[in-house]
Amino acid sequence: MQKRGINWHFIRSHILVFDATLAILIFLIMSIGIITLYSAGIDFPGRVEDQMRNILVSFVIMWIMANVPPQTLMRFAIPIYTFGIALLLAVAVFGMVKKGSRRWINIGMTIQPSEMMKIATPLMLAWYFQKREGALRWRDFVIASVILGIPVALIAKQPDLGTAMLVVAAGFTVVFLAGLSWKFLISLSLAVAVIVPTVVWPMLHDYQRDRVLTMLDPNRDPLGKGFHIIQSTIAVGSGGLHGKGYLKGTQSHLEFIPEHTTDFIFAVFSEEFGFVGNVILVSLYFLLIIRCLMIAANAPTMFARLMAGAVTMIFFTYAFVNMGMVSGIVPVVGVPLPFMSYGGTALVTLGMGLGIMMSVQRNRKLVQT
Structure with missing residues (x-):
């Protein structure tokens, strides 16, 4: 009986370290991301498999960071x-x-x-x-x-x-x-x-100034520098209320949208799932930010509160800048959509951030008990 108790304590202390609300929200966003990536990368065999490996690596890093108490993390700053x-x-x-x-x-x-x-x-x-x-x-x-x-x-x-x-x-x-x-x-x-x-x-470099000017007026060079922004906004708008349907997006499948598996994956999602899909996705990101803010507000130390607040801002900036970039309201700066865009580097960073959030929440519970 004692052995079983020790094992259960070990599991709770070192394996079941995830905040349930955060875990559910990230699972839903990543699931939407995989579904969208399959459609966006249908002409790029192996993208979904690669992304699943990236998610696995991100998950491992998240678990490791969740097991590192904030006070220990502070020593390595x-x-x-x-x-x-x-x-x-x-x-x-x-x-x-x-x-x-x-x-x-x-x-x-x-x-x-x-x-x-x-x-x-x-x-x-x-x-x-x-x-x-x-x-x-x-x-x-x-x-x-x-x-x-x-x-x-x-x-x-x-x-x-x-x-x-x-x-x-x-x-x-x-x-x-x-x-x-x-x-x-x-x-x-x-x-x-x-x-x-x-x-x-x-x-600024010439191309950086061009990005700002193109954002303000994409039609100044519609077949050149403004082409991609025009096509992405067409994709977002053409989705209408319910979207064109899964795997039926013409802008992405006819190669009008640039980087449609990475930075512009939101345009693919918008075209196929429409306004309703966007409301659901934005709501998930909104709930993610709210949950992170709650964790930051209840952090037990100043260091934990500041780190949790910074990670929350990273998630918000990723989502806002990417969606704004695809929609044509901010310049194109190469920021991926969090937990949806294809790529391993950003997922590793986001996984570290999630692990820190879960560590802060877990440490608060330990302090209270």
Whole structure:
């Protein structure tokens, strides 16, 4: 009897570590993703099988992270952040160039170090503010800006504005939740409004400026730079109320939509499942964000609350930017739709984030009991 009790305790402590609500929501979104990917990748044999392997790897990473208590994770903040910065510097010097961007490095296998900074940067910021809890001064926010600015500058230099945007969103969430005043936030917003057109815009590459201009007016070059946005918005709109039907999307199957298994998979889904399908999908993402916010609000420590808030912002930014990009309301920046787009790197990052959320929730329960 004692042995059976010990085994059950082990299972509950180390295997059944998933938050039920989060697990159900992710299962539903991933299921929709696999169904949509099968249709989108029907001309690309093996995509579904590859994605199932990616999901399995993501699941294992999620389970590992869920078993790491926040206080243990905090001890690795500095080494993980430092290692990530070192890899970004190595990319700048020795990195591989693909499609005009230097984002990858080969260390026995090809990796994209900027992806790990989506977690490493808010992790470092959360560690810093936890150490300064109760004694925060304005200079602490200046130091936090430097911690955030270094990886963002290195990632933007590659150039990879999509990932840089996600790192900024996650990092700024930590800074805001740590106690950034509304007065400073308003002043910062006004400063950004002045700096972006006068300083940032001239620094952008030609193709980046073209993306912004194309978003504002896709018809300025309908057969060139605006072609993909026009076709994706046609796909979204042509789905109507109930969609054209599964496997019956013409824009995707006739190759009008670019990257329809990755960044533009939402256009495929919209065309085949219509407005009703979009409402269901957006509702699932909304419930996911709400659940993550609840976990963050009930976190037992400042570090756990800041990390959970940052991960929540990552999920929100992924979904909002991707859907906005496909719908033509934000520039095309190469951000995948979370838990739906084909690809392993983003799923690994998202799996780590989910594991952290589940660890925070699990640790809260342990503290209460």
